[in-house]
Amino acid sequence: MAEEAVLEYLQTHEEIVDSGEFADSKGLEHSDLLSVIKSLNGFRLVDAEDIKREKWILTEEGQAYASSGSPEVQFFLAIPPEGISREELQRRVDGSLYKIGSSQAMKNKWVELGKLLVSRKVESVEDRVRELLIKIKEGEGKDVDLKDIDALKKRKLIALQTWKGYSLRKGPNYAPKRMKAATDLTREQLQKGNWQELEFKEYNFNALGQPTEGGHLHPLLKVRQQFREIFLEMGFEEMPTNNFVESSFWNFDVLFQPQQHPARDSHDTFFLKVPASTQRLPEDYLERVKKVHESGGYGSKGYGYDWKREEAEKNLLRTHTTAVSSRMLYTLAQKPFTPKRYFSIDRVFRNEAVDRTHLAEFHQIEGVVCDRGLTLGDLIGVLNDFFSRLGMTKIKFKPAYNPYTEPSMEIFSYHEGFKKWVEVGNSGMFRPEMLLPMGLPEDVTVIAWGLSLERPTMILYGIDNIRDLFGPKVDLNLIKRNPISRLGVQ
Numbered sequence: 001m002a003e004e005a006v007l008e009y010l011q012t013h014e015e016i017v018d019s020g021e022f023a024d025s026k027g028l029e030h031s032d033l034l035s036v037i038k039s040l041n042g043f044r045l046v047d048a049e050d051i052k053r054e055k056w057i058l059t060e061e062g063q064a065y066a067s068s069g070s071p072e073v074q075f076f077l078a079i080p081p082e083g084i085s086r087e088e089l090q091r092r093v094d095g096s097l098y099k100i101g102s103s104q105a106m107k108n109k110w111v112e113l114g115k116l117l118v119s120r121k122v123e124s125v126e127d128r129v130r131e132l133l134i135k136i137k138e139g140e141g142k143d144v145d146l147k148d149i150d151a152l153k154k155r156k157l158i159a160l161q162t163w164k165g166y167s168l169r170k171g172p173n174y175a176p177k178r179m180k181a182a183t184d185l186t187r188e189q190l191q192k193g194n195w196q197e198l199e200f201k202e203y204n205f206n207a208l209g210q211p212t213e214g215g216h217l218h219p220l221l222k223v224r225q226q227f228r229e230i231f232l233e234m235g236f237e238e239m240p241t242n243n244f245v246e247s248s249f250w251n252f253d254v255l256f257q258p259q260q261h262p263a264r265d266s267h268d269t270f271f272l273k274v275p276a277s278t279q280r281l282p283e284d285y286l287e288r289v290k291k292v293h294e295s296g297g298y299g300s301k302g303y304g305y306d307w308k309r310e311e312a313e314k315n316l317l318r319t320h321t322t323a324v325s326s327r328m329l330y331t332l333a334q335k336p337f338t339p340k341r342y343f344s345i346d347r348v349f350r351n352e353a354v355d356r357t358h359l360a361e362f363h364q365i366e367g368v369v370c371d372r373g374l375t376l377g378d379l380i381g382v383l384n385d386f387f388s389r390l391g392m393t394k395i396k397f398k399p400a401y402n403p404y405t406e407p408s409m410e411i412f413s414y415h416e417g418f419k420k421w422v423e424v425g426n427s428g429m430f431r432p433e434m435l436l437p438m439g440l441p442e443d444v445t446v447i448a449w450g451l452s453l454e455r456p457t458m459i460l461y462g463i464d465n466i467r468d469l470f471g472p473k474v475d476l477n478l479i480k481r482n483p484i485s486r487l488g489v490q
């Protein structure tokens with residue numbers, strides 16, 4: 001439509017002087033015409049010259065003054081010749097009009113604002129502002145004195161509007177009708193022989209090939225797989241972690257974590273409303289857990305408090321995958337003992353303050369080794385082996401406290417990149433008050449450790465805000481275009 005109108009017009013006219021007037025004359029949208037002109041100019045069917053025009057237009061406030069008069073004149077006319085009290089005048093003239101009108105009228109020396117009385121200083125006034133605005137509105141802005149223009153612009157009553165258009169003539173490749181450049185030489189064209197009149201599109205040897213789209217793995221899943229392979233190489237079996245909902249019994253009580261421990265408070269733990277509690281707990285085991293909390297046993301004094309079943313029955317979102325480890329060890333204790341190595345990597349939930357590097361959930365990585373006569377030395381040995389497979393050959397340990405392990409150690413690794421020691425996990429030996437009520441043989445000890453999946457992933461992929469890695473605001477391009485990053489390659 002717009003293209004035909006331009007090419008047809010130029011067939012019988014030297015020039016389209018003004019694209020704006022041309023669009024109006026043909027009932028076209030000027031914006032549509034501009035894109036057609038750019039395309040015709042690009043293929044040299046026309047020669048287009050830029051036209052740039054500037055004109056003053058009224059702002060919304062300027063429109064209001066043009067139709068109802070300037071505030072200073074309205075303010076002046078609201079004052080009767082004998083004067084008026086401020087109070088009465090403020091009742092007659094509304095807030096913003098009073099404020100602008102009174103200050104402008106004072107500036108023009110039209111009125112006198114006494115403490116109580118407001119009076120006129122002149123008999124009558126002209127509304128010059130209104131006259132100027134009407135003149136500009138009618139397109140005679142170029143006849144208005146520059147000083148007046150400045151004054152109106154300063155009061156934000158007018159604004160400069162820039163209009164861009166083109167004048168155009170026939171170009172070197174002009175044709176009354178644009179021939180669509182052929183992109184293929186077809187059998188039919190060869191047979192008909194009309195290939196000789198065709199115009200073929202130029203090859204674009206710089207065109208990029210279509211990007212091949214495929215699936216993309218999330219960085220967390222790629223790093224999880226690397227940890228999984230490390231554990232499998234070390235002879236560990238993966239634990240079934242497909243239950244985010246757990247009872248307080250398996251998440252806390254069996255770990256000998258006392259019921260009044262702060263971590264069991266709803267400020268740190270997500271408890272479920274429905275179903276609020278579990279009914280299915282192993283009764284005989286529950287009695288042994290109750291007893292070890294209240295009065296100890298197995299050489300332990302216990303905590304000496306009244307252990308409550310209803311507290312243990314509360315359902316929650318597991319706060320650590322150690323809840324799964326406890327289930328696995330209990331199951332292991334129900335049959336003749338065989339040494340085992342277990343691992344888990346899955347989501348855990350904590351009702352804690354979120355920040356750039358912490359959400360209310362994370363993926364915990366946990367390793368557990370269960371055998372007769374394991375010592376702290378075995379734990380240190382397996383940790384050195386495990387972390388060295390991640391490329392962390394310089395690690396050290398710091399005594400720590402966990403309710404369910406004794407002794408416990410924090411694990412630190414020297415990061416060559418950051419030139420500093422970085423905390424990379426926590427570990428310990430599960431307490432006898434946890435293992436013996438399960439029914440494990442007395443000489444069986446269990447060493448375990450844990451770390452998060454997000455921390456190494458964020459360091460590996462150079463991500464400093466956890467929301468760029470996990471959650472609804474993740475940029476899918478990060479998923480598509482993240483580099484291959486391997487653990488163990490510093």
Ligand code: FB9
Pocket residue numbers: 322364365366402405422423424425426427428448449450451452453455456457459460
């Ligand atoms: O992952 C952690 N840090 C880490 C790990 C790897 C890493 O690799 C980089 C490539 C170089 C970098 C950093 N941490 C544990 C230490 C800190 O980040 C800590 O601030 C955050 N911790 C989480 C818990 O925070 C609420 C990380 C998470 C954590 C901590 C402890 C355990 C599991 C996860 C545990 C345990 C445990 C202990 C004894 C027995 C069984 C399990």
